[in-house]
Amino acid sequence: MSKNKIVVAYSGGLDTSVMVKWLKDNYDAEIITFTGNLGQTKELVGLEEKAHNSGATKSYVLDLTKEYLEEYAFPALKAGAMYEEAYPMACSLGRPLLAKTLVEVARKEGANMVAHGCTGKGNDQVRFEVAVGALAPDLINIAPLRTWEFKSREEEIDYAKANNIPVAATKDNPYSIDENIWGTAIECGILEDPMAEPPEDAFQHTVSPEDAPDQPEYVIIEFEKGIPVSVNGKEMDSVSLVKELNKIGGRNAVGRIDMIENRLVGIKSREVYEAPAGIILHNAHKELERITLEKSVAHYKALIVQEYSNLIYNGLWFSPLREAIQAFVDKTQEKVTGMVKLKLYKGNIIVSGRTSPYSLYDPELATYTAADQFDHTASEGFIKIYGLPYKTINRVMQKAEDEKKSFVL
Numbered sequence: 001m002s003k004n005k006i007v008v009a010y011s012g013g014l015d016t017s018v019m020v021k022w023l024k025d026n027y028d029a030e031i032i033t034f035t036g037n038l039g040q041t042k043e044l045v046g047l048e049e050k051a052h053n054s055g056a057t058k059s060y061v062l063d064l065t066k067e068y069l070e071e072y073a074f075p076a077l078k079a080g081a082m083y084e085e086a087y088p089m090a091c092s093l094g095r096p097l098l099a100k101t102l103v104e105v106a107r108k109e110g111a112n113m114v115a116h117g118c119t120g121k122g123n124d125q126v127r128f129e130v131a132v133g134a135l136a137p138d139l140i141n142i143a144p145l146r147t148w149e150f151k152s153r154e155e156e157i158d159y160a161k162a163n164n165i166p167v168a169a170t171k172d173n174p175y176s177i178d179e180n181i182w183g184t185a186i187e188c189g190i191l192e193d194p195m196a197e198p199p200e201d202a203f204q205h206t207v208s209p210e211d212a213p214d215q216p217e218y219v220i221i222e223f224e225k226g227i228p229v230s231v232n233g234k235e236m237d238s239v240s241l242v243k244e245l246n247k248i249g250g251r252n253a254v255g256r257i258d259m260i261e262n263r264l265v266g267i268k269s270r271e272v273y274e275a276p277a278g279i280i281l282h283n284a285h286k287e288l289e290r291i292t293l294e295k296s297v298a299h300y301k302a303l304i305v306q307e308y309s310n311l312i313y314n315g316l317w318f319s320p321l322r323e324a325i326q327a328f329v330d331k332t333q334e335k336v337t338g339m340v341k342l343k344l345y346k347g348n349i350i351v352s353g354r355t356s357p358y359s360l361y362d363p364e365l366a367t368y369t370a371a372d373q374f375d376h377t378a379s380e381g382f383i384k385i386y387g388l389p390y391k392t393i394n395r396v397m398q399k400a401e402d403e404k405k406s407f408v409l
C-alpha cells in the first residue's frame with residue numbers, strides 16, 4: 001500500500017510524464033492523472049495509455065469545453081475583461097476550472113495530494129494552488145518543477161529513458177504553447193526578444209494579414225443578455241459558435257496579440273497570443289453595450305473591469321471580490337441583447353452596424369432633421385448651472401486679486 005495518493009494535472013508532455021514516475025517514487029504514492037479538455041485542437045487520444053505506461057494506476061480525460069466557455073470565458077466576456085487592456089485571458093480563465101476539476105477527482109479518489117506541472121516563475125502555479133486552497137484547504141499541493149533535480153529537458157529525457165517512460169520523440173518545437181478554445185499563448189524562442197517580430201511559424205490558428213483575402217468578410221453576431229447566441233443568423237451552442245468564430249477570424253488574420261505583459265511574480269514577459277473568437281466577441285459585445293447601457297452604468301463598469309481582470313489574471317477567480325463584481329456585471333447585462341455587424345479585413349475589425357430591442361439610441365433625440373424632439377431651449381438653463389462653479393472660480397479669484405492690490409496700496 002502506498003503512503004500517499006496524488007492526482008496529477010496531466011498534459012502528456014515531457015514534464016508531466018516524468019512527474020508521474022518521479023512523484024510515485026519520491027512520495028511513495030499511487031498516481032492518478034487528470035487531463036482537462038478545454039477545446040484545444042491537440043490530440044488527446046492515447047493519453048490514458050500514456051499515463052498508465054508512465055506509472056499511473058488510473059487516468060481521467062474529461063471534456064470541460066462547454067463548462068469552460070459558459071462558466072468562465074463568457075462571464076469574463078460580459079465584463080469586458082482583458083488583462084492590461086489586451087489579453088482576453090484564455091490561460092488565466094482555464095486554470096480555475098482545471099483546479100476545480102482536479103479537486104473533484106481528488107475527492108472522488110480519496111487522494112490527499114494534488115500536483116501540477118507549472119514552472120516556478122509563472123502565473124499558472126499561483127492560479128492552481130490558490131484555487132485548490134480556496135476549494136479544498138486540506139489538500140496538499142505539490143509543484144515538482146520548483147524542486148526537482150532536473151536542470152534541463154535533456155536531463156528529464158535521460159530520466160525518462162532510464163525509467164521506461166514513453167516520451168514522444170517530437171521534433172523540437174522552439175515555442176512553449178498553451179492552447180484552448182478561447183485562445184493560444186505562445187512563448188519562448190525568438191519571441192523572448194521584444195524587438196523581434198514573431199515569425200509566421202509561431203502562429204497556429206491565424207493567417208498573416210498579407211495572406212488574408214483581399215475582400216472583407218462580414219460577420220453578424222447576436223447576443224442575449226451579454227452572451228453570444230448566433231453567428232450570421234444561425235443559432236449555435238457555445239462550443240460551435242466559438243469554433244466558428246475562430247475559423248472566420250483566423251482566415252482574416254484577426255485575433256493576433258503581441259504584448260509585453262506584467263506577470264504576478266514581478267517579471268515582464270513577451271507574450272504572443274491568438275484569440276480570433278475572443279477578440280471578435282469582445283469587440284462585438286463592447287459595441288452592443290454602447291447602445292444598450294445607460295451612460296453612468298457603462299462608465300462605472302469600465303472603472304471596475306480593470307480590478308476584475310486583475311483578479312482573474314492573478315489567480316483569484318474563487319474569491320468573494322470576483323464573485324461580487326460578477327454579480328454587478330451580470331446585472332448590467334440584462335438588456336445587452338441585440339446584434340452587431342462587423343467587417344473583418346486583413347487583421348482589422350471594423351464595426352459596421354448595431355441594433356437592439358433595448359437600444360437607448362433615440363432617433364428623435366439624435367436627429368438633426370425636422371423630426372428633432374430635443375428641447376434646445378432647455379440647454380440654456382442647463383449650461384448656466386452646469387458651468388456655474390467655473391464662473392464662480394473666475395469671479396472669486398478676480399475679486400481676491402483686486403483686494404490684494406488694494407491691500408498692498
Ligand code: ARG
Nearest residue numbers: 091092123176177178185187
Ligand atoms: N502569460 C499568460 C498567462 O499568464 C500565458 C501563460 C502561458 N502558459 C504557457 N505554458 N505557455 O495567462
